[in-house]
Amino acid sequence: MSALLIAEHNNNEVKPFTLNAITAASQIDEDLHVLVIGHKADEVAKTISQVPNVKKVIHVDNEIYENFLAENFTSVIVKQAENYSHVVCSANTFGKNLMPRVAALLDTSQVSDIIKVISADTFLRPIYAGNAFATVKSLDSKKCITIRPTSFDPAATSGGSAEIVKAEGGDANTNIKFIRREEVKSDRPELGTARVVISGGRGMGSGDNFKLITAIADKLNAAIGASRAAVDAGYITNDHQVGQTGKVVVPDLYIAVGISGAIQHLAGMKESKVIVAINKDGEAPIFSVADYGLEADLFEALPQFLEELSKLNTIQK
């Protein structure tokens, strides 16, 4: 049997994590097909058809799919799933919202947020905010899997030429209505895929003080993250939250500023390659995961940091 991956996109472009999910799904089954459900998303189907790991693209187009409502997607996926052993999706808010709805109708116990494919039925996944890793084996004949995108490399985007076939959609669910999406536009790299992330916590003291972080992010071409405390306090919007219930990031460099390092935050960043912690409390748990710890007042350290960076001849982008 083959694996079916549900693509995440915005009708114009493929979301980057779909490429990571393709890598994971093709490790589960080399005969990987991708289902693109959307409205006027022909470009998306075409882009995915050029990914070498993809053997076939199934494209379902209807205006009822324009806003990616799980209620409308589910019947399409359940129908397509007849021909597949695995249904796979990214474990971000798109996949988290969608996949369990599919799994329940397929009477399958979903395996969420895997970080490694051990075999077609056995996977590694973090539990308890990443404080334990569980090796689990799915006993269901049809498997529903969500993958943690940052644990897999993105698939190559050129060289493939999978066929694109059109398929019929289903009916619209009349009990749900999409109203609006407030997307935070930014020229910065995306938090989930940035090479460098600099995050602020409650220690920042105010939203205005995040400008100290922004200045350094500009220099390093970094994405800006935040602890839950900083988001709860209203310093910054929710799409910046890193942690167990926010985003998981694995950058080359993660700089935590004024973040104490609760286990819920560590869950979202401790796999980063190099971690820097700047905190005035030398006992803060964040220092236990930091490669480089600086015990200092962030209001003095950040301007100095900016100044030191300005002295460098070159900075990696």
Add this chain to the structure above:
Amino acid sequence: MKILVAVKRVIDYNVQVRVKEDGTGVVTDNVKMSTNPPDDNAIEEAVKIKEAGKAAEIVAVTVGEEKAQETVRKALAVGADRGIHIKVDGIVEPLAVSKILQKIADKEKPDLIFMGKQAIDDDCNQTGQMLAALLNWPQATFASKIEVKDKMLEVTREVDEGLETIEVNVPAIVTCDLRLNEPRYASLPNIMKAKKKPIEQINSSDLGIDTKPRIEQIKVEEPPKRKAGIKVANVAELVEKLKNEAKVI
């Protein structure tokens, strides 16, 4: 309106979880247990809706071993009217929980079902969506704001890109984010009063639901440890290390 709120008993969020040496799971003996944090937000929201005169009754429900009742009792102490405890021992996967809750929903006929968006023990993030599928109800997941309108809700959802607003007709399922509200503490008089509120106990076998796990847990292990880092004396040393030792800037 009648609101059913599902709550789960988990290891308290402040506890440093330890893996058992034999690899069969994590240590739960003599470990502080609490209500799953976003389930507290779900209860709080239901109570606020009732206080605003838009709900007549709140029923708190849990699925789990005998002690899981504590979470229902806590929900009763902050404002739920009565409780239901479906008794099951051992691991119950989200699919089985949602099938059990479907039976309860069929009997109780609530207009809304609230629960946390994710349990902080297995981190599955499935039950609400599965229950919505089984009941064929709309789902408003990861809710950070709920506005009750006539036979419908306007819900703001936290998504990766920012915020999304949807309208769902009742009956509907809402899974709650931690930012939805600030859960209140139970006052001592209310804790005393809660002891007199009824909790109905049902054995899962009486509901005819097979709760046998479909996922075999082969082993549980500690994640790889990071090697210990160093403290730098000042910002200049930090930048020097990042540039020449770690080579990341």
